[in-house]
Amino acid sequence: MRCNIMLQLVGFIALVLLVTAALFAWLQTRPNSGQNTEWEISQNTLY
Amino acid sequence: MKSLLMRSPIAIALFWIGTYLLITVLPLFILLIYPPPGGRRFWVEFSVALGFIGLAMMALQFVITARINRIEASYGVDILLQFHRFTSLTAFLMVLIHPVMLFIVQPETRQLLNFFEAPWRARMAILGTLAFIVMVVTTIWRKPLRIPYEPWRMSHTILSVLAVGLGLGHALGVGNYLSLFWKNMLWTAMALISLWLIIYVRLIKPWMMSKKPYLVEAVTSQRGNVWTLALRPWGHDGFCFHPGQFSWLTLDITPFSMREHPFSMSSNGDHSGRIEFGIKALGDFTRTIKDIPPGTKAYLDGPYGVFTIDRYEDTAGFVLIAGGIGITPMLSMLATAAERKDDRPYLLIYANKTWDSITFREELEALEEKLDLKIVHVLREPPEAWKGEQGYIDKALLARYIPKYKGTRQYFICAAPKMMEQVEQALHNLNVPVTQVHMEHFNLA
Secondary structure (H helix, E strand, C coil): CHHHHHHHHHHHHHHHHHHHHHHHHHHCCCCCCCCCCCHHHHHHHHC | CCHHHHHCCCHHHHHHHHHHHHHHHHHHHHHCCCCCCCCCCCCHHHHHHHHHHHHHHHHHHHHHHCHHHHHHHHHHHHHHHHHHHHHHHHHHHHHHHHHHHHHHHHHHHEEEEEEECHHHHHHHHHHHHHHHHHHHHHHHCCCCCCCHHHHHHHHHHHHHHHHHHHHHHHHHHHHHCCCHHHHHHHHHHHHHHHHHHHHHHHHHHHHHHHCCCEEEEEEEECCCCCEEEEEECCCCCCCCCCCEEEEEEEEECCCCHCCCCEEEEEECCCCCCCCEEECCCCCHHHHHHCCCCCEEEEEEEEEEECHHCCCCCCCEEEEEEEEEEHHHHHHHHHHHHCCCCCCCEEEEEEEEECCCCCHHHHHHHHHHCCCCCCEEEEEECCCCCCCCCCCCCHHHHHHCCCCHHHHHEEEEECCCCCHHHHHHEEEEEHHCCCCHECCCCCCCC
């Protein structure tokens, strides 16, 4: 029973970490994240 | 707030889990402050994030396993070790998914697997991952692979340092997120803290132990193939402990050897001048206890453990459930309670094979005179005229003896893993609150 509780706890921690990783990736790759995206570069070269 | 953290197990659990999560994801949050490297896709960033999280989790394992009293005092070494095992496997999966995901979304990265032509940062990743794989395999399958405990422990430490060190070297070498000075410093600080903990566990703590040796005073035979090993401090005052706690014992060898074994103290916790252990002759080390001569040097790292009646001063009484050598911490609890003239009721349900194999039988009978103590012996092979309980401790037996108002007691279980699991389930089925059931697993390796 204790093992089941520990499995659930670690499962929850793993889920939180996966969601955080996904959130990180989304924040880093959204178009207005501050990076020079290909679109912005293409706009810069036009102007 | 402080009172809540000191008293509520739920609050304590939330605090430690929150701290763990915060430390694990903090490096990612700090990376968000800076503009990211451009042109990378979602799955690449996700893979990188998993790599960093896996590396942070690996570094935190050194903290979890360093026997830091403040952390251990909340839940005990056995629960920490179980947490260590499961989170290590989680970190392992994340570390494996990181390159696999990259190989799928950026197939050109597969050429980095060519060890002899790959840059150093990739070689470090390969070697670090291999070290991690060997560590996981030798840990999970240690017994089927017939790896003795002490060589395994040494290799486990070396492989863990390699895995974390090479992982950090790989991250620094790739440099996309770690090319700025203070980001380097953050990860280097984590690595240095981990390294410091290894130095502390392997060098500083053994050195401190070597300054406080003990001498074997007596080795006494007990029923049930058990030996009581009595130690007295040599040149210092020893330590008092909470009855039910355990220590790591190093016998007849330097503490730097790390050949230590955990045993519960069976003596009165308030007596620091003589510390006793009840040790059953089961394995390679324990079978040698009977031959240890008085005067042999010993070293103790302890006390540890939260398996103690001292944490429950406001409970109305205790139910102690033991099997075989699991009686050791219970004897300490009862002996200490008797000397303190504790007037609360104690119920001891003690399972053994035969009447003659009941360890500390006479000592327990003597304690019945000094305490409000009821002992229920449960024998698998009772003698012919036996009128007591027989068989195994199950739900029906427990229902006959545990008090009607179950929440008024604290329940302590110490036995072989299978019996503990069954008794815990039986108590759960009898509606004993789970927060009032306490167990000590003595198979830590």
